Amino acid sequence: MQVKPSGTLDEYLAPVTIEEAARALADGRASVLAGGTDLMLQAANGRTPYRGRLVNIRRIAELRGAAITGGRVRIGALTTVTDILNHAELAKAVPVLRQTADKFASNQIRNMATIGGNICNASPAGDMIIPLLALEAEVELASWDGAKIRTREVALEKFFTGPGRTVMERGELLTAVSFAVPEAGHRVRFAKSGPRPALEISTVSAAFAATCKDGVTTNVRIVLGAVAPTPIRARSAEALMEGAECSGDLAARAAKAAAGEISPIDDVRASAWYRTHLTEVFVRRLIEDVCHG
Amino acid sequence: MADKVQLLTSIEKKTLIGKRVPKPDSRDKAIGRTRYINDMKLPGMLHGKILHAGVPHARIKRIDVSKARDLPGVHAVLTADDIPEFIFGMARDNRPLKGGKVRCVRDEIAAVAAESEAICDAALALIEVEFEALPAVFDPAEAAKDDAPRIHEGKDDNFNLKYHFGSGDVKAAEATSDVVIDETFNVHYVTHVCMGTSCAIADFDPDGKLTIYSQTQYPYNFKMDLAPALGMHAGDIRVIQPPIGGAFGSKLDVYPYEPVCVLLARATQRPVKLMFSREEEFINAPTRQPVRIHLRAGAKKDGTLTFRDIKCLLNNGAYTSWGPTVPYVMMRTFSSLFRVPDVNIDCQSVYTNNPYAGSFRGYGNVQATYALAIHTDIMAEALGMSFVDLALKNAQVSGEVTPQGAVLNECALAECLTLAADKTDFRAKEKEYAALRDAPGRFKRGIGMAASIHNAGGAKIHKSDGCGTILKLDDYARCTVITGASEIGQGIDAVLSQIISEELGIPMRDITIVNNDSAIAPWDVGVHASRTTFIAGNGAQRAARKARVQILAAASRQSNVPPEALDLREGWVVQEDGGVPVIKIDRILRQMHFSDEPELVMVSDYYEPPSEPEGKDHVGDMSAAYSHAVHVAEVEVDTETGEVKVLKITSAQDVGRIINELGLEAQIEGGIIMGLGYAISEELIIENGQVRNPNFRDYKLITSPEVPELDLHFIESHSSTGPMGAKGIAELPTIVIAPAVANAVHNAIGIRFHNPPMTPEKVARAIWEKNSSRAAAE
Known part of the structure; x- marks a missing residue:
């Protein structure tokens, strides 16, 4: 060693x-x-x-807890994954967060791990990040400018710059993550690789969000984890689906397109081939689940 | 003499044999009261740490430990230059600290003793090492070539251990075969992943005698093997075995960290504790032996097996522990699983720059059965038969002798096969699932069967396979049993107490088992080879019977009832017929003790099983009993992600006779779970000699939610040699499970996996390739 x-x-x-x-x-x-x-x-x-x-920062009470006000969900940085799992109002408004929290690490880790920590760790495989990107969340950053607190908001999509790297400056503290409550009919789903139901680091993770109304898919967001240096949106696959009729082989075509947008690596957990394969499988399944489920 | 309570009409015989008895230490373990070796602290104790090479093959150009020595809190820093050249290991190819060159990433090149582990770490970081890389070789086939880099100087080549067994004429038998199947299997590296990492504590007394607190499974021969690594007399070593967090075969040899720990204690004249971190454990603890198995075998149209011709190539790694000796057990399976008269087996191990393997639950049988049970399934398919029918066609019956001389007394193979098939509706499901293989749908179900044989009455791999027992009863009929058998979590404490309780008619709570200290307990060969219940159980029973004879003789003298008409029940001497109480056992013991001809009940026994070591030709009845197990696995394969979900395991195992049903179940369940990891998730990934996944995140153990439904069936064949008829049971569950899963996966998707584990990626890739080649053909 x-x-x-x-x-x-x-x-x-x-x-x-x-x-x-x-x-x-x-x-x-x-x-x-x-x-x-x-x-x-x-x-x-x-x-x-x-x-x-x-x-x-664990003694800063105001950093912990989630609330829905004015059509917006705001989750304090210290809110644990277990808090999210147990938050009834949140689970009703945004079921995908509970779905994801349920697949996050193990009970013991969920009890300690915070949403802010999961975001700041900036792992391309960070599970909670994936649905938050599909929800087009923003993070709030606070810092001391010498005289007072300075805050700024950054779109989560712009937050990550590489594995373990973010736009956060030294001295900044992530205080909360927030996003608009999905409109009625807008569904968000999450999937990650197994086979273990707990304590499984994602080989590939994916989230899909869309409104499927009258056979047409709108407001499409496809997010992929562990297949690029940061979690990514699969923009061309989204474009392919936006306004398209959700029928026939659309799911398969969009899945193929998403798989073409990733830059996976070969490592001890999986080959690039398998990551590409799983991306396609997950995206297709999620689309089928949301649009036909 | 009327005892007051003689008014009691009768005392019936009660038995604990076959009952569900909790392990005596289970409460303490459950509430966190047990002090494991890893928790121990001796007064004045220092901590030790090892600097491992981290490179697979290199010359040590320079090693400078001066800065480490100068660090405050450091008491000693040792390199090979600081100690005599102590050579140890079964092939005498290992040294506690390596000088000159390193041969694998594990190689111990320096060691530190300091006030704390943190100071040790800081000191290790101050050691300057300059390596000159040497050409390395990692594949045994490459290492076997003439121009391959030499791993050990002074050797003409890299070949190490070689084995041959032949019986009959395989060429002639092949000529009579209607079907010949020729397959090659590559079984992989896995490691034991004991919950307690490797740990030793060494303590010298002023006379230079050593006490080592050790996780060893074989304390007596451990002394013999450790002594040359220290330049000591084995008699000056005392081995104490505190509670440990698992061994599973990984502690059946001396590994370098143990003599290093002792050398640090000697250098500092302080007790030293050396304990691996989890990462160190993954990289430096022994593995299961990987093997390439080429298996060619034939059968006649009616399913009669004709011959087996087998070649095994073993990656020896850099040094020799038990790993490369697994052919001793592999050959037994190849020659003994089902009736096959003509057998030829050649096995060869070749040194490489990989880490090296030790023994591991099931020994070579996990590897051999993986190949053979899949091969049998392929054979059955080629013959248009079900696995179970092919197996039944060739199943031996009691009394048969295998080509290697194993006498299969009380053979229950056919019963195991029939029961497992009946309980699972095997033949019908096998057909049904195979027919659905190409139907649409993402999930495919499959069922698969595997069988194996294992020694169940010890294994005479040393000159003696015995166990010593000393038993005494005090004036209150409390019994102390000093046994050579080590308790390492497997449950011999409960089993011996049950057997003694049965023989002496005293409750389990009045029996104290003393063991795990070489200065106290008599010799035993060690806890391995599914032997302890059988061997130590026989020993305890024999000792108890000697005590019983002594007590009954005294009771007979006093009561004028002949001893053969007396029995011991519930703390009483009773008349066998009718259970009429005669005298309480504690009372007769006091009377014996304080009489004119005083006697104490204290007896001893050395039990040597009726088995024989193999000859040079590998023939011999090396175990006093043999046993079979059959597993049926039912799986569901996600054909998109490649995930194999094991839904249910049905196990039928010949256990001889149940002693402790709770312990038996726990052993079988644990064995199945361990074997499931081997089948679908666990692999120690070693690339270019480096361990790539030395952590729990990427070394995937089976976790509780993935444990399938387990339907366990015990067949009691009543061994004529075992204690109360019991056979050893611990290894078979791990041995049989993986090929059952592989056969089930084949039943589901029509693909064979000769290279476990069947990870999602491997399965998905195989399905994708199959679909691609099918699409190309169309």
Whole structure:
């Protein structure tokens, strides 16, 4: 075994407000602890060395919880995957989030892992990201500008720049993710590779969203995970379906198109061939489920 | 003499044999009270860590440990230069620390003892090593070539162990065959994944005698094997086996971390604990032996098997542990599973720069049965028969002797086959699913059967396959049994207590089992080969019977009832006929003790099973009993994703006689789950000598939700040699399951998998290729 340095911690802070947190992060020399399910492993194996100061944001009560107001869903960054699984109102308004949370890691990890952490980890295989992209979510970022809190909103689709990389600047804290409640008839579904029902990292994951009305498909979004450096929208497959009649071999054609938009790798989990194959299978199944189910 | 309670009319015989008895330590384990070796701390104890090479084949140009030695908290840093050249291992090809060159990624090149594991890690990071890469070879067929890089200096080639067994005339038998099937199988690397990672604690006393706290499964020969790695006398080593988190064969040899731990303790004169991280465990613990099996066999039209001609090539890896010796068991299966008179087997292991294999539950039989049971299914298909009918046609009967000299007393193979087929409606389903193979639909169902044979009465691979037992009863009829048999989680504690309770008529709670300390318990060959219930059970029974004779003689003298008319029941000496109480057992024990001719009940026994070691020709009745198991797997294949879902396993196993039904079920369930991993999900991926998936994320164990419905059937053949008629049972479930699943997958989709595991990608790819070639043909 090669021993890798993992950085050291010389300071620990546990703020209770967003402002305190933003100030603690301001110099960019801090690691943020939320659920810790990624951070602890990555610090231990050297992939994400600690930055000297650990800022535990878990005591910031206002960061946890989900609410639906004014036709918009807002989920605080500290909301755990278990919270999402158990949130009745959310499950009713956006069933795909519960569907995805149910396939996320294991019970123990869901109890700790937060939605903000899953987004900030920026894994192309991050499960919660996939339906959020299909919901065209935005993230809220907060930082300390020296005198006050500065916030900005970024479309989730523009958020990821590569595996583990985002547009977030050092010193910024992701505070929430939000999206419009899907309109009536707009359905969103998620699929990921097995075969294990728990503790399975996605070889391929996919989400499909569309409104199928009077035999015509509109508002189509196809999102794919683990098949490119970031989660991606399959834009040409979406274009193929937008306004098209959902009949005949449309699902198969769109699935083929989606499979052509990915840039999968060969790794220990799967070959590029299998990732392409599964992408096509999942997209076709999801379309059939949403449009004909 | 009237005992007061003689008013009791009668005491009936009650038995615990065949009952569901919880393991005595299960409560402590469930509530987290058990202190495993990994939890242990000795006063003044240091921690040890090993620097592994990380490269598969290289010359060590320079190694500089000076900075590591200077780190505060470090007590010792050792390299090969700091110790004499201790050579160990069954082929004497291994050393605790490697100098000069490294031969696989595991190679131990330095070791640190320090105040904490974190300081050890920091010290390892300060060791400077410069390697000069050497040409490496990873495939045994490549390594067998004349111009292949040499793994070990001073050897003419890379060949290591070689095995041949021949019986009859396979050429002549082939000429009489109507069908000949020729197939090649490649079975893969898997590892034990014990919940407790590898761990040892070494502690010297002032006289230079060593106590090693060890996970070993074979404490007595472990001393013998460890001694040369330390330059010590085996007699100066005491082995204590604290509770461990699983072994499954992985602790049947000395591995370098153990002498390294001891050498660190010797260098520091402090106790040293060395424990692997999970990643280290995946990379450095032994694996199951991978094998390439070329199997050519024939049959007549009516299904009579004619011959088998088999060649096996084994990837030895860089050093020799038990892995390359699996042909001893593989050959047994090839020559003994079903009646086949003419057999030729050649096996060869070849050194490579890969990590190396040890023993693993089922030993070579997992590999051999995978090939043979699939081959049998192919043969059955070619003959237009069902697997079960081909197997029944060639099933041996009690008393038959196999070509390698195994005497199949109490053979229940046909019963296992018939029961498994009847319980699953096998023949009808096999036909029905095969007919639906090409029907439309994403999901396909299949059913498959496999069978195997395994030693069930020990395995005489050493000069003795025995077990020592010391038994004593105190003045209160509490019994202490000191047994050589190791308890490593498998359940011998419950089984021995049941047997002794049965013989002595005292409750289980009054029996204490003492073992797992080589300074206390008498010799035993180790916990392996499905032997412990059989061997230690016989030993305990014999010891208990000696005590019983002593007690009954005393009771007879006192009561004037002849001893053969007396029995021990429920804490009483009773009259056998009618159960009339005579005297309480504790009372007669006190009377014996405090009489004019005082005697204590303390007896001993050394049980050696009636088996014989194989000769050089590999012939010999090496086990005192043999057993069969038949599994039927029912699967559903998602033909799009390639996922194989195992729906149900039906198992019919000859268990001789049930001693502890709870333990038996647990062993069979655990074995099936372990074997399912081998079949569909587990693979230690080794590329260019490197382990690519040393973590739970990518090494896919079967998890609870995937465990299928299990329908277990026990056939009691009543072994004439086993304790109470029992046979060893622990390995067969792991052995039989994978080919049953493979045959079921074939039944579902018409594709054979000669290279497990049947992962979703592998299955999807095979289906896609089949569809593509079919489309091309049309």
